[in-house]
Amino acid sequence: xxxxxxxxxxxxxxxxxxxxxxxxxxxxxxxxxxxxxxxxxxxxxxxxxxxxxxxxxxxxxxxxxxxxxxxxxxxxxxxxxxxxxxxxxxxxxxxxxxxxxxxxxxxxxxxxxxxxxxxxxxxxxxxxxxxxxxxxxxxxxxxxxxxxxxxxxxxxxxxxxxxxxxxxxxxxxxxxxxxxxxxxxxxxxxxxxxxxxxxxxxxxxxxxxxxxxxxxxxxxxxxxxxxxxxxxxxxxxxxxxxxxxxxxxxxxxxxxxxxxxxxxxxxxxxxxxxxxxxxxxxxxxxxxxxxxxxxxxxxxxxxxxxxxxxxxxxxxxxxxxxxxxxxxxxxxxxxxxxxxxxxxxxxxxxxxxxxxxxxxxxxxxxxxxxxxxxxxxxxxxxxxxxxxxxxxxxxxxxxxxxxxxxxxxxxxxxxxxxxxxxxxxxxxxxxxxxxxxxxxxxxxxxxxxxxxxxxxxxxxxxxxxxxxxxxxxxxxxxxx
Amino acid sequence: xxxxxxxxxxxxxxxxxxxxxxxxxxxxxxxxxxxxxxxxxxxxxxxxxxxxxxxxxxxxxxxxxxxxxxxxxxxxxxxxxxxxxxxxxxxxxxxxxxxxxxxxxxxxxxxxxxxxxxxxxxxxxxxxxxxxxxxxxxxxxxxxxxxxxxxxxxxxxxxxxxxxxxxxxxxxxxxxxxxxxxxxxxxxxxxxxxxxxxxxxxxxxxxxxxxxxxxxxxxxxxxxxxxxxxxxxxxxxxxxxxxxxxxxxxxxxxxxxxxxxxxxxxxxxxxxxxxxxxxxxxxxxxxxxxxxxxxxxxxxxxxxxxxxxxxxxxxxxxxxxxxxxxxxxxxxxxxxxxxxxxxxxxxxxxxxxxxxxxxxxxxxxxxxxxxxxxxxxxxxxxxxxxxxxxxxxxxxxxxxxxxxxxxxxxxxxxxxxxxxxxxxxxxxxxxxxxxxxxxxxxxxxxxxxxxxxxxxxxxxxxxxxxxxxxxxxxxxxxxx
Numbered sequence: 001x002x003x004x005x006x007x008x009x010x011x012x013x014x015x016x017x018x019x020x021x022x023x024x025x026x027x028x029x030x031x032x033x034x035x036x037x038x039x040x041x042x043x044x045x046x047x048x049x050x051x052x053x054x055x056x057x058x059x060x061x062x063x064x065x066x067x068x069x070x071x072x073x074x075x076x077x078x079x080x081x082x083x084x085x086x087x088x089x090x091x092x093x094x095x096x097x098x099x100x101x102x103x104x105x106x107x108x109x110x111x112x113x114x115x116x117x118x119x120x121x122x123x124x125x126x127x128x129x130x131x132x133x134x135x136x137x138x139x140x141x142x143x144x145x146x147x148x149x150x151x152x153x154x155x156x157x158x159x160x161x162x163x164x165x166x167x168x169x170x171x172x173x174x175x176x177x178x179x180x181x182x183x184x185x186x187x188x189x190x191x192x193x194x195x196x197x198x199x200x201x202x203x204x205x206x207x208x209x210x211x212x213x214x215x216x217x218x219x220x221x222x223x224x225x226x227x228x229x230x231x232x233x234x235x236x237x238x239x240x241x242x243x244x245x246x247x248x249x250x251x252x253x254x255x256x257x258x259x260x261x262x263x264x265x266x267x268x269x270x271x272x273x274x275x276x277x278x279x280x281x282x283x284x285x286x287x288x289x290x291x292x293x294x295x296x297x298x299x300x301x302x303x304x305x306x307x308x309x310x311x312x313x314x315x316x317x318x319x320x321x322x323x324x325x326x327x328x329x330x331x332x333x334x335x336x337x338x339x340x341x342x343x344x345x346x347x348x349x350x351x352x353x354x355x356x357x358x359x360x361x362x363x364x365x366x367x368x369x370x371x372x373x374x375x376x377x378x379x380x381x382x383x384x385x386x387x388x389x390x391x392x393x394x395x396x397x398x399x400x401x402x403x404x405x406x407x408x409x410x411x412x413x414x415x416x417x418x419x420x421x422x423x424x425x426x427x428x429x430x431x432x433x434x435x436x437x438x439x440x441x442x443x444x445x446x447x448x449x450x451x452x453x454x455x456x457x458x459x460x461x462x463x464x465x466x467x468x469x470x471x472x473x474x475x476x477x478x479x480x
Numbered sequence: 481x482x483x484x485x486x487x488x489x490x491x492x493x494x495x496x497x498x499x500x501x502x503x504x505x506x507x508x509x510x511x512x513x514x515x516x517x518x519x520x521x522x523x524x525x526x527x528x529x530x531x532x533x534x535x536x537x538x539x540x541x542x543x544x545x546x547x548x549x550x551x552x553x554x555x556x557x558x559x560x561x562x563x564x565x566x567x568x569x570x571x572x573x574x575x576x577x578x579x580x581x582x583x584x585x586x587x588x589x590x591x592x593x594x595x596x597x598x599x600x601x602x603x604x605x606x607x608x609x610x611x612x613x614x615x616x617x618x619x620x621x622x623x624x625x626x627x628x629x630x631x632x633x634x635x636x637x638x639x640x641x642x643x644x645x646x647x648x649x650x651x652x653x654x655x656x657x658x659x660x661x662x663x664x665x666x667x668x669x670x671x672x673x674x675x676x677x678x679x680x681x682x683x684x685x686x687x688x689x690x691x692x693x694x695x696x697x698x699x700x701x702x703x704x705x706x707x708x709x710x711x712x713x714x715x716x717x718x719x720x721x722x723x724x725x726x727x728x729x730x731x732x733x734x735x736x737x738x739x740x741x742x743x744x745x746x747x748x749x750x751x752x753x754x755x756x757x758x759x760x761x762x763x764x765x766x767x768x769x770x771x772x773x774x775x776x777x778x779x780x781x782x783x784x785x786x787x788x789x790x791x792x793x794x795x796x797x798x799x800x801x802x803x804x805x806x807x808x809x810x811x812x813x814x815x816x817x818x819x820x821x822x823x824x825x826x827x828x829x830x831x832x833x834x835x836x837x838x839x840x841x842x843x844x845x846x847x848x849x850x851x852x853x854x855x856x857x858x859x860x861x862x863x864x865x866x867x868x869x870x871x872x873x874x875x876x877x878x879x880x881x882x883x884x885x886x887x888x889x890x891x892x893x894x895x896x897x898x899x900x901x902x903x904x905x906x907x908x909x910x911x912x913x914x915x916x917x918x919x920x921x922x923x924x925x926x927x928x929x930x931x932x933x934x935x936x937x938x939x940x941x942x943x944x945x946x947x948x949x950x951x952x953x954x955x956x957x958x959x960x
Contacts, residue, residue: 230838
């Protein structure tokens with residue numbers, strides 16, 4: 001292969017020069033074997049089937065099939081017809097009869113499915129170790145957790161096995177694993193991508209998410225999937241954002257104020273975030289506003305102290321009420337906590353959220369984008385063995401509030417820590433601003449430089465991966 | 481007084497000719513005494529205070545004060561500073577320290593508050609007999625229930641004591657009593673009128689509503705109140721609808737199909753509805769579409785079989801958990817039922833509603849306005865004594881689904897029944913179409929003719945009460 005990481009532009013350039021998609025598939029399965037990590041996939045598509053899918057694509061045609069020949073993986077809480085869906089609970093396993101709406105869109109656009117990936121059981125967790133299957137190894141440093149709940153998808157991308165992978169994100173499951181594996185994690189606006197065919201966690205807060213090596217690739221997959229689906233009651237006809245292009249002049253950026261900087265005692269994490277802010281300053285001119293995150297942290301606290309865990313309970317009610325012993329013990333403890341909440345408590349929680357949303361929404365009259373660390377500090381497998389709950393909650397510090405507040409978010413790698421482990425930031429904006437996040441995120445990622453995931457492929461410069469002006473936008477030169 | 485019912489135009493014409501607002505206040509208290517019904521008001525503003533408020537208005541100025549000198553009443557689950565709020569539960573009584581946002585708007589517009597009105601305790605009921613205070617007498621025929629939960633407000637208007645009165649509406653409490661008392665009941669789009677200062681029933685479904693003698697008067701009060709209130713998390717910045725003027729050309733009207741006509745065996749009610757449809761045809765040309773209401777009735781069923789009763793429980797949690805004996809026995813039984821529902825049940829209900837909403841929303845691509853009976857048949861006090869639950873549920877047949885589906889609604893009197901008791905229809909449209917409903921409702925009310933409430937005042941013709949073209953609308957002649 002003429003690239004160390006299969007970005008979509010790299011694949012398409014090679015395809016245009018005659019590379020055979022079947023050869024790409026063969027290379028993927030070689031990489032899977034080479035990785036030697038049985039925790040990444042719960043179900044692999046047999047290699048001959050993936051090759052047959054590649055052969056069935058016909059001649060290279062990136063116009064009618066924008067994902068022509070692009071290998072991808074799907075978190076195993078999303079249905080693919082004919083393959084089992086487990087949600088990392090073997091007793092829950094069932095062969096799906098229909099393919100999820102969003103996956104169908106990807107297949108129709110020419111993407112080649114490689115397999116179904118491991119996760120924190122029933123998408124409950126931010127760590128990736130709450131699975132009865134082997135835990136996927138962090139692609140950068142196996143001492144660290146892979147992150148969750150979309151652990152396998154993030155690792156599969158970080159290892160360059162697939163160009164992109166679907167996760168799901170309720171409280172950060174599409175962002176935390178991205179940062180822990182040095183890749184991009186896009187959490188679309190709620191309702192932008194259909195949830196039909198997804199095993200819900202919290203149905204009012206869930207979305208399918210996308211891991212990719214670059215912002216441009218995550219955005220390309222998002223654009224293919226972002227279609228209104230009347231069959232999903234939580235799908236919304238949001239306007240497709242403009243392609244990420246130039247940054248709008250006068251972009252107002254917010255960053256955490258001094259009291260809102262939470263790094264759980266990790267000075268290296270704090271220094272890495274400050275280097276990310278320097279990169280931010282180089283791509284987004286103007287002094288960022290210091291934002292008090294207390295109203296957002298108050299929302300985040302709701303997720304763990306309020307009734308939303310009952311959504312997870314409702315999603316697996318049959319299992320937890322009739323066969324609780326089949327659940328991962330940590331998962332069973334967490335979701336079992338839902339029985340403490342009455343319907344009145346649930347509504348009280350919704351009222352409290354409505355009040356907190358109202359209190360938080362004023363933020364968006366002051367800034368357009370909020371830039372935060374993706375998590376306070378990375379955590380190791382040993383940390384989670386010592387305490388399976390605390391470090392998990394800590395990892396959600398900067399992610400938990402996003403879905404409750406109906407915001408869009410994009411996690412991108414920033415400059416590495418002093419100890420060499422990756423660091424990352426998350427960009428947050430009101431729903432529907434996914435395109436703006438992509439435009440800024442691509443620039444921050446490019447400014448950080450480095451390589452994609454665990455590969456030796458350099459992060460593309462902004463002129464390679466983005467920077468094209470969207471229709472209707474004015475091309476302006478961004479200072480810096 | 482130069483009028484039998486105090487409509488706003490009649491009052492303002494008289495004021496412009498020199499009528500003293502204090503004299504109007506005196507006449508109101510005379511009418512209250514004449515009515516001899518201790519069930520209407522829970523708290524009356526002392527006559528001298530109301531006169532002082534009238535005197536404080538200054539010179540007649542309907543431009544800066546569009547409700548100058550207009551007497552009104554407020555349901556006693558809405559706060560007025562310095563007056564007790566009881567929600568028809570004496571043990572809940574407390575003197576409000578602040579005036580509800582919507583009431584403040586009315587007072588600032590020159591309206592004169594006369595008193596706080598009786599209701600089904602904690603706004604739970606559609607009958608008006610679930611109160612420990614004397615039951616207000618139906619203004620038309622005391623054998624019938626006054627309707628609820630906004631019983632006192634509806635009767636106060638029907639008797640011509642006040643020009644308009646505030647109710648609240650969660651499941652029909654602003655519409656059923658209007659039909660039972662031959663007046664107009666406007667249920668605004670959710671969030672259009674602030675709920676700050678209202679004792680909630682179901683906070684996700686509640687709205688303040690308006691009873692008036694005419695559509696124009698209800699609309700005038702609505703316009704004064706329909707202002708975004710950031711302090712109410714459920715207030716929404718909806719655009720104020722255009723003033724009710726001409727009917728848009730090509731208006732698409734829907735009516736219940738044969739299977740959806742529910743009259744609970746009351747042939748007189750059915751015949752009255754058919755006369756209303758004849759009047760509808762005279763004002764809205766074109767054959768109405770026959771609509772299957774089954775998807776709407778399925779939503780209505782949710783309200784009584786689903787977890788929403790837990791919202792009522794949460795609203796009075798302190799009372800029902802510590803002093804259940806102070807509740808009306810029927811209210812206690814109904815709201816106490818909430819304890820059967822878990823938080824998981826609550827979310828399951830919300831998912832079910834989301835699915836049913838999605839299934840029902842296609843209706844609005846086929847029609848602009850749905851016209852239904854306000855209830856299947858009127859019910860008597862004796863009916864409710866025999867069965868306090870069944871007839872109450874029946875009265876909500878055509879109202880329960882409206883708030884759950886985020887629709888706007890307007891109840892207007894139609895031609896009377898053969899037995900002389902009033903009949904009424906309700907117009908329903910998507911949220912934000914309040915102005916369209918007012919335009920059509922005023923025409924149906926005028927076509928029905930008759931008198932306002934229990935008064936001898938004729939319903940104004942459309943040229944008197946409406947028919948002015950709103951800015952931006954095209955003036956067209958409506959056939960018929």
